[in-house]
Structures are given as C-alpha cells and as structure tokens.
Amino acid sequence: MTIRYPNGKKFIPKQNDPKQKTTSSAKKAQDLLQFSNRGKRLEDEIDESNAFYLERGIAVIHKKPVPIQIVKVAYPSRSAAVIQEAYFRTPSTTDYNGVYKGHYIDFDAKETKNKTSFPLQNVHEHQVIHMKQATAQRGICFLFVSFSTLERFFILPFQVLESAWENMHRGERKSIPLSVFEEQAFEIKESYAPRLDYLKAVDELLLKQ
Template identity: 50%
Template sequence: MIRYPTRKTPYRRPKQHTANRGMALEKLINESNRHYREHNRAVIHKKPTPVQIVNVDYPRRSKAKITEAYYRRPSTTDYNGVYRGRYVDFDVKETHERNAYPLKNVHAHQIEHLRAVSEHGGLAFLLVRLAHLDEVLLLPYEVLSGYLERAARGGRKSITFKELRASCLPVAEGIAPRLDYLSAVDRWLASKDEEGRP
C-alpha cells in the first residue's frame, strides 16, 4: 500500500524499527484483549495511534479524507482498561537481545506515566517479549523502578534475562487467549496481598 513517489534509491526501513518490532506481539495482545472482553473477564483496549492532522479534504459525496498528517509521540502507554475493578495500564516491548533487556527501550514519558498510575493505585506494568526465547514476562512498574534506580546510581543500563526471570511473572502463551497476561496479573495481585499480611 505504500508508494514512494519521490524516492529513486531503494527503500530503506526507517530508523525507529523498535516500534515495528512489537507488531506481532501487539497482535497477540489485541486478540487476547478481544478474548477477555468477549468472555467478560476485563475491558481493555489499545489506544489509537496519535496522529497530528494538518489537512483534510471533503470530497463531494464521500467521507472526509485526511491528506496530510504526522505521527505524534504517545504521551502515555498503549493499553489501559479495567480488570476486577482495578485500573490496568501497560505497554508491550519486544527485544531481540540475547542476554539482557536494555532500559533505554522504555521511554522517559512512559516511565513517568507508569509511575503516576502506580502512585494512584493502578496496576502499571510492561509486557516484555524475549524474541529469541519466545518468552513473555510481566514486569511490574515497582520492579522496573528498582532497575532504573540502579542504572541512575551508575549501575548497569539493562536487566539481565536471569534477573528478569527472577523478578517478573511469566505469561503463558496459548490459543485463547493467545497471551494470558491477566492470569499473571492474578498471581501478581496474590503476591501483593501476601506481602500486605502481617
């Protein structure tokens, strides 16, 4: 569908391919969310991609056509909704690294947003896919912030896969839902409840 009218040299993939990398993962999450909604387990949606609209045509007898627009940087995460009365807010990340997840993959505005959500009693987390291992992990914001603090103190700028596995909740892949991340949320909530007990 994409034409390159002004380009003579062969097309090269734009630089921000980290955004595209998540595409397959995004599809799995979107299908899982549909499954959750249809089975009345949660109401979670992906937010639309933010677009700055510059020019719109109104051709006769047809609907408005946007003829000039640009992608904007999202100010929040991509997914939010309600589960068991709780506010749920997360972003999905995919890494092709083989040993550690680089913290630079999480943007400052996303960290800020997750921190605020967590402070207000929401469930804030990342779903991280280790592509080479075909493994998905739920990384709670509280855990992520520990690694961010370590990096800020001059420590390593990534989370080793060993650390991730020790501090995250594994997400099971299946058919329906494709990625049962809400069961990981359940285990997370159960462990929070245990911590809260005397």
C-alpha cells in the same frame, strides 16, 4: 505520509529486518503449520487476548488511541484524500489500559531480540513517570515484555522497572538481565485461546501485591 512527534522529530516506523526472510517456500509452509500464530506482532497478540477477555466478560482492556494532528493533505482525485504530514499531539504514555477484577490496569508492550537482557533504552522517561503516577493511585502497572528470539513473555512489575531505571541514572547497568525477569517477573505460558493469556500472570502479580 510524514508523522512527527510534538518536538518536531520525524516518526520512523519499525521495519522488518530483510535478513529474517526465509528463502525456502517449503520451510515457510512447514513453519506456518507448526507455529501458526508465532509470526504475529506482540501488539496483535495482545489485541487478540483483549478481544477474548472482552467477549467473555473477563476484563475490559483496550489499546489507547494516539491523537494525531493532520497538517498536510493531498487530493490526488475528488474521491480520495492522502495525508502527507501529521504530528503526534502529545507524547504517548503507555499502550494499554483498562479494568480487571476492579483494578485499574495500565501497561506498555515491549519487544527485544536480545537473549540475555532487556535494554532500558526501549522505555521512555515519560512512560516511567506516567506509570509511577498511576501506581501512586493504586493502579496496577507493568511492562509486557517479549524476548522474541527466545519466544518467552513476561509481566514485569513497575516496581522492578523503577528500581532498574533509578540504578541506570546512578550510572549502573542500562538493561535488565533475563535472570531478573526469571526471579522477579511473571512468565506468561502459551495456551490455546488466547495464545498469550497474560491475565494469569496478572493474577500472580495481584496475589503478590
């Protein structure tokens, strides 16, 4: 199936790096025992956290559905239909939104393998505009950033992202150093259930604001 953005550009999903595949089945088994959840995608982890919060009445936060317009369908049999081409109707804003302690929460999940900084090319301008508009309405906006190689997770307030974004457009650096995350963001400490209890970091953000 081919999916395209509103401007007609082909959507290419992220692919796993074949170099990351381990060659030892014994090592795989050992890794699974020691790090049972660490192979999951960031969004899967967040979805599990959100389900945990919802079941316990802590927060109502969901992944936003992305509207898709189907333009080409094949019917290999009478009982089956295969979508061959589709378009995103509108550019996506952020990944998640909801309500927590009476606050509107809006954030995007980002991953990087970089060990020293977060590349701003991972963020789209329409996302920055959206978060700026939501913040103007007193919404709580941030990036949920995973430094996957380091196994470190942060809540980066929109104000920090906005400052770095404006600096980039003035010709300054095109990334946010890890040191800025350590100084101005809120680190998510791994726990048992859910593993990424990110609302604890959001609590710190709310107290600061």
